[in-house]
Amino acid sequence: MTTPDHSSPSHSRDVSPRERVRTELDALRETDRHRRLRDRAEAEVLDFSSNDYLNFSRDPRVVAGAQSALEQFGAGSTASRLVSGSLACHTRFEMELAAWKDCEAALLFGSGYLTALGCVRSFVGQGDVVLADRLSHACLLDAGRGSGARVDRFRHNDLEHLEARLAKHHGKRVLVVTESVFSMDGDLAPIEEIAELVTANPHAMLLVDEAHAAGVFGPGLAHQVDGVDLQMGTLSKSFGSYGGYVGLSADHKDWLVNTSRSLIYTTAPPPASIGAALAGLKILRDEPELGDRLLERAGEFCRKLWEAGFDTLDSDSQIVPLVIGEDGDCLAAAAELKAEGIHVVAIRPPTVPEGTARLRFSITLAHSAEELDRTADTVIRLLQDRYAK
Ligand SMILES: *Cc1c(COP(=O)(O)O)cnc(C)c1O
Secondary structure (H helix, E strand, C coil), rough: CCCCCCCCCCHHCCCCCHHHHHHHHHHHHCCCCCCCCCCCCCCCCCCCCCCCCHHHHHHHHHHHHHHHHHHCCHHHHHCHHHHHHCCHHHHHHHHHHHHHHCCCCEECCCCCCHHHHHHHHHHCCCCCCCEEEEECCCCHHCCCCCCCEEEEEEEECCHHHHHHHHHHCCCCCCCEEEEECCCCCCCECCCHEEEEEECCCCCCCEEEECCCCCCCCCCCCCCCCCCCCEEEEEEECCCCCCCCCEECCCCHHHHHHHHHHHHCCCCCHHHHHHHHHHHHHHHHCCCCCCHHHHHHHHHHHHHHHHHHHCCCCCCCCCEEEEECCCHHHHHHHHHHHHCEECCEEEEEECCHHHHHHHEEECCCCCCHHHHHHHHHHHHHHHHHHCCCC
């Protein structure tokens, strides 16, 4: 996720685009920040890199939901819904999702990323402000930057700073954006307090990205909170499928259908993805205890690491970071764990602030309590000397 640096010397006009790629890639390969695509970890490895929190992607009921939609509606959605119309699975999913979220309406997008683009850019533009928590996901910041609005950030989960920034932009149209469970720290946003501040400002609206919360924390942390205008999320995490959505008012949905370019100018999500998500939603309604079970196991794992002296930040979810510090140390720690059959991702800047490179354990229901215990023991045995206080 290294963003090309368009101001670097090799970007000057007398360097060809191909030459520039070669030079910058060479430089990147000499750092600990070079990324590459690799094959999936083998089955014997304990995988802590997946967002398949509730293990739905392999659930036979979810797979069957995909298969039946595939057979009924075909492999592709064939066009934008604005052109060819909605398939029955799209309409049904939106109705059921809106009911689960207690929203007037819901709207599907091709992915979570496209949902963020579509929502942010339809509600703000030139002369307006996107006010984002500093640690907001790249899709929210990208959406803000491309909207023409000014992107301003408030300190992570800092209500006083948010209030001050809101006051500074008084009179302007402001879209406040935050995640509810933060993807790299695993901590929770104070959604009710944020919603109160936003509601007090008649020119402000609030978007909450529930990508890591919906399905784990029931319908999400913004569920039934007054003053949350847009509750967006993804079908690629707890739902085990692919696609994005937003829960919102009927008027806001109508507005997005008429203005949102990432909805209008792209093909509707494929039936199999929506069939899978419908089956996942049914399980979420029938077995709401799944999320609690996951949080309990993750909480136990996090407590063990924290008691051993590791810095797990303020994690209070199924995402458990273990801060190492330097990029190279973090990569080495991940390699040591890999040799013991534990696959955990080393997250480095620019995804996280400088000096806070970390191992990010993503706990799912595929991990048994016993496997989590064993993993914590291995982490303590290998890394406590060097990285615990
Ligand atoms: C994963 C994620 C997204 C993107 O969702 P996709 O459906 O994978 O595009 C958006 N926001 C947050 C906070 C995420 O973690």
